[in-house]
Amino acid sequence: xxxxxxxxxSASYRVRIALNLKGLDYEVVPVHLLKNGGQQFSQEYLQLxxxxxxxVLVDESTGGEALTQSLSIIEYLEETHPEPRLLPESxxxxxWVRSLALTIACxxxxxxxxxxxxxxxxxxxxxxxxxxxxxxxxxxxGLASVEKMLSRDSRTGTFCYGETPGLADCLLVxxxxxxxxxxxxxxxxxxxxxxxxxxxxxEAFAKxxxxxxxxxx
Amino acid sequence: xxxxxxxxxSASYRVRIALNLKGLDYEVVPVHLLKNGGQQFSQEYLQLxxxxxxxVLVDESTGGEALTQSLSIIEYLEETHPEPRLLPESxxxxxWVRSLALTIACxxxxxxxxxxxxxxxxxxxxxxxxxxxxxxxxxxxGLASVEKMLSRDSRTGTFCYGETPGLADCLLVxxxxxxxxxxxxxxxxxxxxxxxxxxxxxEAFAKxxxxxxxxxx
Numbered sequence: 001x002x003x004x005x006x007x008x009x010s011a012s013y014r015v016r017i018a019l020n021l022k023g024l025d026y027e028v029v030p031v032h033l034l035k036n037g038g039q040q041f042s043q044e045y046l047q048l049x050x051x052x053x054x055x056v057l058v059d060e061s062t063g064g065e066a067l068t069q070s071l072s073i074i075e076y077l078e079e080t081h082p083e084p085r086l087l088p089e090s091x092x093x094x095x096w097v098r099s100l101a102l103t104i105a106c107x108x109x110x111x112x113x114x115x116x117x118x119x120x121x122x123x124x125x126x127x128x129x130x131x132x133x134x135x136x137x138x139x140x141x142g143l144a145s146v147e148k149m150l151s152r153d154s155r156t157g158t159f160c161y162g163e164t165p166g167l168a169d170c171l172l173v174x175x176x177x178x179x180x181x182x183x184x185x186x187x188x189x190x191x192x193x194x195x196x197x198x199x200x201x202x203e204a205f206a207k208x209x210x211x212x213x214x215x216x217x
Numbered sequence: 218x219x220x221x222x223x224x225x226x227s228a229s230y231r232v233r234i235a236l237n238l239k240g241l242d243y244e245v246v247p248v249h250l251l252k253n254g255g256q257q258f259s260q261e262y263l264q265l266x267x268x269x270x271x272x273v274l275v276d277e278s279t280g281g282e283a284l285t286q287s288l289s290i291i292e293y294l295e296e297t298h299p300e301p302r303l304l305p306e307s308x309x310x311x312x313w314v315r316s317l318a319l320t321i322a323c324x325x326x327x328x329x330x331x332x333x334x335x336x337x338x339x340x341x342x343x344x345x346x347x348x349x350x351x352x353x354x355x356x357x358x359g360l361a362s363v364e365k366m367l368s369r370d371s372r373t374g375t376f377c378y379g380e381t382p383g384l385a386d387c388l389l390v391x392x393x394x395x396x397x398x399x400x401x402x403x404x405x406x407x408x409x410x411x412x413x414x415x416x417x418x419x420e421a422f423a424k425x426x427x428x429x430x431x432x433x434x
Contacts (some may be wrong), residue, residue: 013219022421045298050362050365050366050369051320051324051362051365051366053324062248062308063309064307065309065313067309067312067313067316068316068320069315069316069319069320069323071315071319071323072312072315072316072319073312075311075312075315076308076312079311082307091279091293091296091297092279092280092282092284092293094292094293094296095289095290095292095293096282096284098286098288098289098292099284099285099286099289102286102288102289102322103268103285103286105319105323105326106286106288106322106323106326106327107268107270109323110323110324110327110328111327111328116328119354120341121349121352123347123350123354124337124343124347124351126341130340130341130434133340134336134340134341137336137340141284145267145268148267149267149268152267158371188257
């Protein structure tokens with residue numbers, strides 16, 4: 001499999017973790033989001049993904065279609081390589097884990113995307129400081145929701161759901177990395193920080209970290 | 218089942234369509250997002266969903282747990298009531314349909330949420346006009362991506378995927394309703410407009426429309 005990714009993109013990071021947890025081989029094809037006006041806007045890349053976003057997964061074993069959207073890619077990996085599983089078995093528990101993942105994927109990350117931050121600065125003439133405040137606001141607000149969800153639920157274990165890492169952890173760890181990079185205040189979020197630390201000890205997460213990617217700067 | 222929803226919330230609208238397509242009975246419990254500072258922030262509602270967002274689905278037949286995040290709720294409905302199916306059978310096609318849905322759920326809707334628009338106006342002191350420009354920008358940009366994806370793919374039929382309505386249509390129709398309400402320019406998007414028109418002819422979509430909800434204004 002080929003994963004078109006940018007080392008610092010948290011959506012790419014999610015998919016790397018999922019691939020590693022499932023023990024799948026893949027080659028990273030770096031797509032630099034900043035150099036030369038952004039390689040994601042090249043004609044070649046737009047053929048793969050007209051939305052100009054990373055990551056894209058190409059699975060040659062099933063025909064080489066370019067798959068987009070990190071959550072959709074992870075669900076695809078779950079369906080084609082069911083073990084080890086990233087989602088629980090019961091529909092209620094699956095809904096729970098997906099709702100944790102979607103809280104990060106829909107309520108935090110889209111607001112802090114590169115193109116959104118650019119719009120704030122270029123179109124709305126927002127200062128660097130206000131942009132960073134915006135970033136921290138949505139990150140802290142969303143992670144506080146995840147903290148509340150996890151801290152009151154009996155299914156929370158060493159990881160977001162029980163004792164094995166899964167879909168929600170694939171989203172949580174990259175989001176915390178972003179939060180720390182922008183100096184968000186995570187002091188009131190002991191549950192997610194404890195889970196993040198447990199994940200960091202696993203090779204699947206360590207190997208997926210931005211700093212150890214081939215295109216890391 | 219009980220669906221806590223606001224008539225104009227497009228995330229609620231998505232779930233109403235899915236419930237109707239599956240022919241499931243449900244009672245709508247209106248949650249007014251604007252009245253009295255927002256009923257979604259009442260202690261009672263925050264017990265259901267600490268994130269203070271609609272919709273929430275409560276399925277008494279499986280224990281009455283409060284399910285959040287519209288896409289997670291629809292996947293739950295798909296798993297517990299498989300027929301008629303909203304997702305195709307093959308993993309590749311499922312990934313395709315989910316990527317269409319997630320393009321709307323992650324790249325458009327989060328940017329145009331009530332709380333984001335409020336932040337723009339209250340914290341960033343953005344004018345009403347710039348706020349509307351922001352809304353239209355993300356809506357037009359995201360729908361243009363969906364148009365490109367659908368117009369070049371052979372799986373596109375009367376609906377987003379083939380000849381029966383499914384998950385992607387559940388997300389597309391509410392997003393187009395929002396786009397039209399804010400006078401977005403959809404003139405260069407014939408595929409999505411054709412699909413939207415086909416959906417509108419179905420009772421499942423008509424019954425889910427904001428204007429016919431019990432709390433419609």
